[in-house]
Structures are given as C-alpha cells and as structure tokens.
Amino acid sequence: MASVSLQNTINTTPSPTSNPLTITDLLNDAIVLINPTVKPPFSSIRKLFDHLRSNPNDASALNNAYPKRGIFKSAAIKNGLSDQKFTIDLSPTRDSLIPESIRSTLAPHGMEDILAFFNNTVDTHVSSILSSLSKIAGADFSPSHSKLNMNFRLCDYNPMTADPTSTNGCGEHTDYGTFSIIFQDGTPGLEVEAPYAPGTWVQIPGDATVVLAGWCALILSGGRVCAVRHRVRRIPGVRRLSAVLFVAPDLEVKLKPLREVGDVVFSKEIMEGGIDVEWFKDVMGKRWRWREGNLELAKGEDERVVQDEEIKKLIFGC
Ligand SMILES: O=C(O)CCC(=O)C(=O)O
Numbered sequence: 001m002a003s004v005s006l007q008n009t010i011n012t013t014p015s016p017t018s019n020p021l022t023i024t025d026l027l028n029d030a031i032v033l034i035n036p037t038v039k040p041p042f043s044s045i046r047k048l049f050d051h052l053r054s055n056p057n058d059a060s061a062l063n064n065a066y067p068k069r070g071i072f073k074s075a076a077i078k079n080g081l082s083d084q085k086f087t088i089d090l091s092p093t094r095d096s097l098i099p100e101s102i103r104s105t106l107a108p109h110g111m112e113d114i115l116a117f118f119n120n121t122v123d124t125h126v127s128s129i130l131s132s133l134s135k136i137a138g139a140d141f142s143p144s145h146s147k148l149n150m151n152f153r154l155c156d157y158n159p160m161t162a163d164p165t166s167t168n169g170c171g172e173h174t175d176y177g178t179f180s181i182i183f184q185d186g187t188p189g190l191e192v193e194a195p196y197a198p199g200t201w202v203q204i205p206g207d208a209t210v211v212l213a214g215w216c217a218l219i220l221s222g223g224r225v226c227a228v229r230h231r232v233r234r235i236p237g238v239r240r241l242s243a244v245l246f247v248a249p250d251l252e253v254k255l256k257p258l259r260e261v262g263d264v265v266f267s268k269e270i271m272e273g274g275i276d277v278e279w280f281k282d283v284m285g286k287r288w289r290w291r292e293g294n295l296e297l298a299k300g301e302d303e304r305v306v307q308d309e310e311i312k313k314l315i316f317g318c
C-alpha cells in the first residue's frame with residue numbers, strides 16, 4: 001500500500017545498520033499508518049476482559065450466543081504453546097445474536113462502548129480505505145464488498161497465561177481478508193515483516209494505528225497490493241491490549257484477480273475462480289484457531305505446517 005509515514009522510532013530486527021535499506025524502504029507498500037478520529041475505549045476493553053475472566057457464568061452465557069466458535073477465547077490459560085493472549089471475537093452477526101439480557105449484563109462492563117467504537121470506525125474509515133485500495137489495484141473493490149463482511153477482535157496479551165515467560169503473543173501470519181485496522185493501547189509488540197526483505201521484522205511503535213492488507217486484497221488486485229505478514233511479541237510481565245477491525249470481501253465472491261495480473265503468477269484454481277471467500281476463510285480459520293489454541297487438529301493433520309506456506313501453495317500453486 002502506498003504513502004507510509006514512518007518515524008525514525010521504528011526499529012528492525014536485525015538492526016538497521018546491518019541492512020542497506022532504510023526503514024521507509026522496508027515498509028513502503030506494506031502498511032499505512034492512520035490518525036483515527038475515533039480512539040478505542042481501552043479502559044472499557046480492559047474492564048470487559050477482566051470481567052469475563054473473573055465471571056465464568058457471564059463468559060459462558062456470551063459464548064452460548066455463538067456456540068459455533070464462541071466469542072471469548074481463553075485457551076492460553078491452559079495452553080502454554082499457543083498464542084499467549086485472550087481474545088473477544090465480535091462481528092455484526094455475532095452482535096445481533098447476543099440476547100438482550102446478556103447485553104445489559106455486560107453493558108456496564110464495557111461492551112456497549114466497544115461496539116459503538118467499532119461501528120463508528122466502520123462509518124469513518126472503511127469506504128475510504130476501500131477506495132485507496134481500488135486506486136492501487138486499478139480496479140473497483142466496492143462491488144465485492146457490498147455487504148461489509150467484517151469481524152471485530154479485541155486482544156489481551158495478558159501476563160497471566162499458562163506460560164508467563166513466553167514472548168509469543170501472536171504467531172506470524174497474514175490476515176485472510178482485504179484489510180485490517182490495528183489499534184494499540186500504546187504498548188509495543190506488533191511487528192511487520194518487510195515485504196522485500198523476508199525475515200526482517202520491523203517493530204511498530206505502540207501508539208501507531210496501522211492498516212495492513214490481507215490475502216484477498218493481494219488476489220483481487222492481481223498482486224498489486226501486498227499481503228503483509230505480521231506477529232506480536234509479548235514483553236513478559238507487560239499487559240498489552242489491541243482492537244482490530246477486519247474487512248473481507250462478501251462470502252460468495254470468487255477470489256480471482258479483478259483485472260489482468262501484474263508481476264505475480266497465481267494458481268490455476270485462483271485464475272479460474274474456483275475458490276470463493278467463504279471456503280478460503282474456512283481453510284484459513286482452521287489454521288489460525290489451531291495457532292490460537294482453540295482447535296485440535298484431526299489425527300493425521302500435520303501440526304508443523306505453517307499457515308502461510310499452506311495458503312501460498314493454494315494461491316500461487318507452488
Ligand atoms: O494485536 C495485534 O496487534 C495484532 C493482532 C493480529 O494480527 C490478529 O489478530 O490477526
């Protein structure tokens with residue numbers, strides 16, 4: 001993505017001196033930093049996580065509103081190998097399934113503020129980001145995003161997990177959808193891989209709000225938009241909160257380039273439009289739920305396969 005405003009405070013691993021590229025070179029085309037008009041209500045986010053952890057009945061009632069996957073995920077309490085974080089996964093659909101009685105129980109614990117924040121962010125930012133992506137792609141993204149397929153995620157990188165010493169907050173991955181907006185509470189930890197220097201991780205300042213693109217944007221744009229790998233490193237003993245808005249194409253959209261392909265070679269399946277967003281989300285979802293500790297793989301499924309490698313095979317055919 002274009003026009004990245006990067007400060008000198010961004011550090012890379014390995015250190016910038018060992019790399020001939022400047023920081024701007026490293027992340028240009030990868031992310032955009034925005035100055036959001038609406039700030040996340042981090043005190044409400046903290047309150048809601050604390051409430052759900054100390055009131056298991058309310059947590060179960062919330063999860064029963066969406067029994068397919070649950071809403072409050074706390075596998076990291078028991079699993080020291082998964083991502084060491086708790087999450088609350090909301091969406092407009094999930095929101096509409098939460099019974100009034102649970103909503104009013106959770107309202108004083110931050111829920112209403114949080115939903116209002118996400119709805120406000122959608123109204124303020126989504127269509128302008130879709131227009132920017134359309135410009136970069138040279139193709140209109142709005143028809144494939146007419147229903148606004150979105151998810152709202154809250155993350156709590158809490159020191160009180162099964163492995164308090166682990167630095168793994170969120171393993172490296174690329175989001176499946178079109179773009180994600182990541183809001184942070186001021187605590188660093190988010191790192192982005194430089195697209196033209198694989199293996200070089202750039203630390204994003206903790207107060208930055210970042211827009212990064214996912215696999216669907218790369219495919220729809222014919223390779224003109226980068227899908228950006230990122231991860232979160234935990235600082236042991238330090239709590240970090242984030243709020244993420246994920247935007248993806250409508251579920252029935254065929255995932256193929258909207259115009260002729262740029263410098264990228266896509267698999268036959270992609271070029272023929274054999275994969276739709278719903279199927280792709282399902283395949284991706286299985287891997288990320290495993291990484292997050294919320295899914296056991298079936299016997300014979302290879303736990304060592306890295307999510308991004310599997311997905312690259314599907315998209316690029318090798
Ligand atoms: O917490 C963050 O800063 C990023 C989380 C993330 O990348 C994700 O949940 O996909």
Ligand SMILES: [Fe+2]
Nearest residue numbers: 173174175230
């Ligand atoms: Fe992500």
